[in-house]
Each structure stands twice: as C-alpha cells, then as structure tokens.
Amino acid sequence: MATSVADVLDQSLAPRDPSMLLATVRSLDLAPDSLAVDVGCGEGEHAFRLAAHFGLRVVGIDPVQRHLDRAREVRRGEPEAVASRVSFERGTADRIPLRDATVDLVWCRDSLPHVPSLASSYREFGRVLRPGGRALVHQVLATDLLAPEEADWLFPVLGVVPASMDLDTSDGAIRHSGLVVDASVDLGSEWVEHAEETSGTASRALLHAARLQRDPERYREALGDAAYDVALGECLWTVYLMLGKLTSRVHLLSRP
Numbered sequence: 001m002a003t004s005v006a007d008v009l010d011q012s013l014a015p016r017d018p019s020m021l022l023a024t025v026r027s028l029d030l031a032p033d034s035l036a037v038d039v040g041c042g043e044g045e046h047a048f049r050l051a052a053h054f055g056l057r058v059v060g061i062d063p064v065q066r067h068l069d070r071a072r073e074v075r076r077g078e079p080e081a082v083a084s085r086v087s088f089e090r091g092t093a094d095r096i097p098l099r100d101a102t103v104d105l106v107w108c109r110d111s112l113p114h115v116p117s118l119a120s121s122y123r124e125f126g127r128v129l130r131p132g133g134r135a136l137v138h139q140v141l142a143t144d145l146l147a148p149e150e151a152d153w154l155f156p157v158l159g160v161v162p163a164s165m166d167l168d169t170s171d172g173a174i175r176h177s178g179l180v181v182d183a184s185v186d187l188g189s190e191w192v193e194h195a196e197e198t199s200g201t202a203s204r205a206l207l208h209a210a211r212l213q214r215d216p217e218r219y220r221e222a223l224g225d226a227a228y229d230v231a232l233g234e235c236l237w238t239v240y241l242m243l244g245k246l247t248s249r250v251h252l253l254s255r256p
C-alpha cells in the first residue's frame with residue numbers, strides 16, 4: 001500500500017520536552033540541601049519541584065511582587081519537607097540577593113527575554129555561583145526569519161526584538177561571562193511540538209491568533225486593549241516557535 005505524505009508527516013520526530021531540564025539536574029547529582037536559585041521564578045512552580053525532587057534548598061527570585069505573593073501563598077500549602085527548603089525574594093537576573101560564591105545551581109527558565117542586559121545577568125550568575133557550581137539556562141531567541149512587523153506584534157511596546165533575545169548578543173554574553181559552556185542544546189521547535197502532540201497547544205494558539213486578528217474590535221472590547229495585546233503576543237509566541245521565527249536553547253554552564 002502506498003504511503004501518503006500525511007502518513008509520513010504524522011510520524012512524530014520524538015521532540016524533547018521541558019522535563020529534560022529536571023533530568024539534567026538529576027545528572028548533576030547535587031547533594032541534598034545544596035543551594036539553588038530560581039531566577040525569574042514566577043509563582044514558584046519550578047522552585048517547589050527542585051526542592052521536592054532533589055531535596056535542594058531553593059531561593060526563588062522575581063521582580064514582580066504579585067508573583068512572589070502568590071508563590072508564598074502556594075508555599076503555605078506545601079508539605080513541610082518542601083516548604084522548609086523554599087523561600088522567595090525580590091530580585092532580578094542582574095541583582096540576585098545572595099552572597100558571592102554561595103550557590104550550587106542557578107536555574108533560569110524562560111526569564112531572560114525580560115532582562116535589560118544579558119551580559120550583566122550571566123556575570124551575576126557567575127558571581128553567586130561557587131567554584132564548580134552550575135547554571136542551567138533555558139532561553140528563547142529570535143531568528144532571522146522573524147520579520148520586523150512580526151517583532152512589532154510580539155513586542156508592541158518596544159516595537160523591535162529586545163537585545164536579550166538576539167542570538168549573537170546571547171553568545172557574546174555567555175563568552176564574556178567567565179562561565180564555561182559544558183553543553184548547549186538547540187531545541188528549535190521541540191518543546192512546542194511536544195506540547196502540540198500531547199495537548200494541541202500550538203494549533204489552539206494559532207486558532208486564537210486567527211480570531212484575535214480577524215475581529216480585533218470584538219476582543220479589545222471584551223478583554224481591554226492591554227489584555228488583547230498580551231493574548232495576541234502569547235499566541236504568536238507559540239506559533240513563531242513552531243515556525244522557527246523564534247528558537248529555544250538550553251545551556252549548561254559551570255563556574256571554573
């Protein structure tokens with residue numbers, strides 16, 4: 001029986017998913033009670049995981065007070081073994097409220113697009129890491145396929161791709177940070193392919209983007225202008241990751 005194009009393309013390329021980050025931490029074999037900092041922790045989801053899975057002490061830092069308040073609220077409902085290991089502090093990637101050479105693991109997932117300077121952020125990771133400490137960084141970057149008007153939709157306030165998402169800037173910041181690159185993985189669209197294959201996330205984002213763009217007045221009236229822009233930006237983020245206009249990378253770094 002002839003194989004159709006659709007039959008060929010329906011076969012998964014077995015994309016990796018975000019659980020690869022936890023597998024990487026496992027491979028580092030950190031001693032329980034080692035100190036980790038979750039940079040841009042949001043509501044603390046990953047800080048709790050690092051404490052629960054590996055017995056690490058984790059300081060989650062984020063500049064947004066609302067995220068810290070929510071993370072502290074969630075902490076109150078966690079089992080004592082997790083809650084006692086996790087705390088949350090106000091901070092940014094380039095101002096981590098921890099002393100020099102005290103941290104065993106910097107975990108930074110999906111936060112670097114927001115930083116004003118990648119160079120000072122990576123330098124700050126090096127400052128807080130103890131010699132031999134590791135940084136596991138997941139980053140989304142823009143590629144040459146992203147057209148200027150598409151950047152404008154994604155970043156309506158800036159109107160251009162922020163420097164923190166520029167591939168060359170990122171490479172330069174890591175090179176000059178004093179950290180050693182142990183591994184770099186170009187994931188491209190893998191995480192979003194995985195999300196699409198398991199829960200249809202990308203096709204739903206595409207459908208939502210189509211609706212938002214076809215009838216903006218309707219959705220601006222229902223959601224408000226700010227929420228409309230955020231919703232469209234988030235949908236396009238997923239779609240552009242699928243199309244290779246954005247790409248994603250993981251770096252494992254160490255302080256010599």
Ligand SMILES: C[S@@+](CC[C@H](N)C(=O)[O-])C[C@H]1O[C@@H](n2cnc3c(N)ncnc32)[C@H](O)[C@@H]1O
Nearest residue numbers: 039040041042062064092093109110111114115
């Ligand atoms: C997309 S969320 C990612 C949250 C979490 N790391 C995760 O993977 O689910 C980006 C986070 O970065 C935080 N953020 C914004 N500016 C930052 C900065 N300058 N330094 C560190 N984090 C920042 C935001 O408040 C937000 O919590």
